[in-house]
Amino acid sequence: MRLLTHNVLRSPMKGVVEGYPLRIEATDVQMVESEVKEEFVKHMATTLDWGALCKAAAEVGMPEGSLPPALTPELLEDSSFLEALHRVLMDMHVVEGTLVCPETGRRFPIAEGVPNLMCTEDEVR
Amino acid sequence: MSRPELQTPPELFYNDKMSKKYNSNSRMVGIQAEISDRCIELLNIPPGQSYFILDVGCGSGLSGEALEEAGHVWLGVDISRDMLDVANERETDFGDLCQHDMGTGLPFRPATFDGCISVSALQWLCYAQTSEQVAKTRLLRFFSSLYATLKRGSRAALQFYPDSTEQAVLISSCAARAGFTGGLVIDYPNSTKAKKYYLCLSFEHGYKTPAAKRAEPEGGAAAAKFDGGSRERRGHRGKPKKGKVAKTRNWVLAKKDQQRRQGRDVRDDNKFTGRKRKDKF
Ligand SMILES: C[S@@+](CC[C@H](N)C(=O)[O-])C[C@H]1O[C@@H](n2cnc3c(N)ncnc32)[C@H](O)[C@@H]1O
Numbered sequence: 001m002r003l004l005t006h007n008v009l010r011s012p013m014k015g016v017v018e019g020y021p022l023r024i025e026a027t028d029v030q031m032v033e034s035e036v037k038e039e040f041v042k043h044m045a046t047t048l049d050w051g052a053l054c055k056a057a058a059e060v061g062m063p064e065g066s067l068p069p070a071l072t073p074e075l076l077e078d079s080s081f082l083e084a085l086h087r088v089l090m091d092m093h094v095v096e097g098t099l100v101c102p103e104t105g106r107r108f109p110i111a112e113g114v115p116n117l118m119c120t121e122d123e124v125r
Numbered sequence: 126m127s128r129p130e131l132q133t134p135p136e137l138f139y140n141d142k143m144s145k146k147y148n149s150n151s152r153m154v155g156i157q158a159e160i161s162d163r164c165i166e167l168l169n170i171p172p173g174q175s176y177f178i179l180d181v182g183c184g185s186g187l188s189g190e191a192l193e194e195a196g197h198v199w200l201g202v203d204i205s206r207d208m209l210d211v212a213n214e215r216e217t218d219f220g221d222l223c224q225h226d227m228g229t230g231l232p233f234r235p236a237t238f239d240g241c242i243s244v245s246a247l248q249w250l251c252y253a254q255t256s257e258q259v260a261k262t263r264l265l266r267f268f269s270s271l272y273a274t275l276k277r278g279s280r281a282a283l284q285f286y287p288d289s290t291e292q293a294v295l296i297s298s299c300a301a302r303a304g305f306t307g308g309l310v311i312d313y314p315n316s317t318k319a320k321k322y323y324l325c326l327s328f329e330h331g332y333k334t335p336a337a338k339r340a341e342p343e344g345g346a347a348a349a350k351f352d353g354g355s356r357e358r359r360g361h362r363g364k365p366k367k368g369k370v371a372k373t374r375n376w377v378l379a380k381k382d383q384q385r386r387q388g389r390d391v392r393d394d395n396k397f398t399g400r401k402r403k404d405k406f
Binding site: 001002004005007008009010011012020030032034035037039040043044047049090093095112113114115116117118119120121122123124 | 174175176177198200204206209210213218219221222223224225226229230231232233234236237238239255257258266274276395397
């Protein structure tokens with residue numbers, strides 16, 4: 001699971017108000033380098049929940065200050081920033097761990113990089 | 126032969142054996158690739174843009190491969206872990222996966238995706254698999270959650286196999302109830318084999334569904350254009366620099382095979398196997 005994916009996830013449980021960000025408890029995090037997609041990252045940047053991304057970066061063990069505290073229009077024009085953002089969004093993978101719903105505490109396992117958000121009809125009705 | 130949707134739940138039908146078979150049938154691969162390309166075309170994305178696309182019922186990642194070739198980043202959702210495992214083995218650079226039942230409502234934040242495609246999956250929602258499932262409720266949950274999670278102005282193109290006109294109408298009417306405009310595009314309506322239904326959805330009032338393809342594709346069935354090799358050839362495009370990684374990966378895979386033969390407990394292979402790791406950012 002990429003941090004990009006984590007950033008767009010919302011808890012499927014019924015009755016949640018915001019439902020995100022889900023807390024990450026990671027036991028295996030890997031970085032797999034991919035070709036930088038600068039235009040994509042720039043396009044996505046404004047869709048991200050920045051606070052959630054900073055929190056997620058800390059939860060997967062990235063050092064504090066890996067990301068600026070807020071996104072500014074100037075940063076979006078800065079190639080080296082976009083590359084660094086690409087590394088965080090696209091290259092950091094939570095391979096094993098658990099996602100936790102911030103409101104209900106429901107736990108969703110991540111195995112071999114794939115989060116399992118399956119829930120029963122009862123949990124969503 | 127009666128439809129698989131009537132017999133088994135999808136997560137059991139698309140089991141390990143079926144998932145592998147699905148992916149190694151080159152005729153099937155060709156058809157799915159062509160449908161995927163058509164879905165992407167129906168999204169009408171400005172040329173040269175690299176967008177974030179949701180792939181619902183992504184299965185073994187064939188449609189994801191088409192999205193990637195078109196330059197997009199995608200997130201695939203599927204209910205079958207076995208299908209996802211096959212997708213996970215693919216060397217995708219810009220895809221990611223998530224296990225989920227679309228009938229329980231998509232688990233994503235509002236206004237997130239630039240488009241959604243789905244290839245041959247939607248009809249599964251018309252069949253209640255357990256006594257608690259109600260088809261219409263599940264369709265409505267799916268479409269309302271899709272409506273919420275798509276960015277305003279984006280589109281969805283969902284190809285599916287209805288087993289009756291009523292079913293096609295049920296699906297379309299649930300999409301409309303969720304707030305979407307649009308409708309069905311039926312390609313090759315006069316061919317029993319090549320005929321395909323695409324539900325094209327938009328946020329625009331007065332959105333006119335795109336024109337259907339009428340003339341039969343050359344050689345009859347849509348599959349004729351593709352053979353097993355064409356997909357592979359396409360796969361090489363724009364993917365340089367893989368050589369080095371592949372070598373170490375193959376080495377790791379061979380090593381693991383050897384250990385398995387020795388009866389040792391070895392982890393399953395996936396796309397992280399033998400890839401460059403960096404613990405610290
Ligand atoms: C015919 S396969 C198509 C797979 C892929 N899109 C392709 O073209 O190769 C249908 C897929 O839909 C998935 N599916 C069925 N019901 C689903 C549900 N309720 N939620 C998510 N995926 C579902 C199945 O697991 C299967 O992988």
